[in-house]
């Protein structure tokens with residue numbers, strides 16, 4: 001166990017806002033119940049026989065021997081947890097305390113990652129309060145330290161440990177690679193699009209020898225591989241190298257209509273699968289961009305509308321917008337480890353795709369449309385903040401983890417390596 005933890009400043013400010021929350025943690029999610037969760041919940045379940053029976057059935061007939069399927073918390077037809085009471089409070093927690101909760105519920109929205117030699121705490125953007133705190137405050141992403149044990153980590157035994165295998169170069173060098181990514185992101189003299197392109201170029205520079213399962217760091221070739229990695233990680237510390245990428249990248253012409261078609265196809269699939277909040281959000285975004293739920297619509301016209309709005313929004317609220325997206329990307333680099341992806345390029349591709357999706361759906365948000373009609377009104381900033389929080393949280397909770405989005409990503413990224421993947425990173429970076 002560590003003696004201290006690292007966390008971005010916004011997590012020191014996080015408090016669950018419970019019944020004032022515009023969403024509910026458990027709404028629309030499948031919450032797994034591990035064998036240790038089930039044991040912990042056992043006394044509390046006696047007071048909830050219907051839910052207990054549902055849970056037992058969802059585990060399948062052989063669960064007692066540990067060979068059944070993973071059970072999930074029972075849900076109401078509207079997608080909320082069956083333990084949610086009429087006051088939108090958790091009946092398990094209210095009646096039996098936090099100890100009765102499964103690990104996922106006890107820790108959400110906190111995410112703890114044990115990295116080489118230290119633990120890091122961050123939040124899930126599926127929680128609107130985390131989105132508000134992490135994107136809107138200027139100092140939100142500044143790293144801080146706190147002593148451990150900490151009440152911010154109620155279940156240390158459930159912490160996710162990242163492997164760091166000296167025999168496997170990909171995980172062994174992950175911390176220095178991540179530091180280089182964060183350094184590049186902080187080069188705020190370049191627009192975010194260029195910084196995403198730089199992340200893509202860095203990933204491409206190491207793509208032929210630094211990936212999951214590489215044998216380039218074996219005994220005989222380790223020195224050469226480490227020298228190449230070190231050179232690549234420092235390459236874009238040179239301002240001239242960054243400027244060259246910026247110049248080359250700025251001249252790219254994007255096939256916008258097809259990208260809009262890809263993004264909106266996922267939004268439509270989620271509207272069909274989810275309903276409720278997601279459907280209302282998706283419908284208003286599509287309508288605002290002149291697209292229909294039931295057909296492809298004029299994608300080039302939607303692309304043109306998007307680019308006009310994006311430019312107008314930057315003219316009206318450029319510095320705030322830059323901060324939100326800078327924090328959004330920093331949050332991804334902080335919270336999501338690239339070693340969970342087959343290659344660094346696949347990781348950067350996922351990041352660029354997410355940024356593009358959020359940008360498109362943000363410009364379709366009715367509050368952004370209203371803001372652009374009166375960009376100098378006193379309510380303009382508040383409207384932008386509301387639109388950003390709703391867009392980022394909805395995308396994080398209901399779109400990014402969906403099968404539709406994951407299969408779109410998989411289909412587009414292919415092997416996740418090579419010049420073709422870099423080309424796609426650049427396309428979505430410039431979106």
Ligand code: SF4
Pocket residue numbers: 015016017018021022023024025026108109126127128129130
């Ligand atoms: S989503 Fe976040 S703020 Fe809302 S109830 Fe859950 S933890 Fe609290």
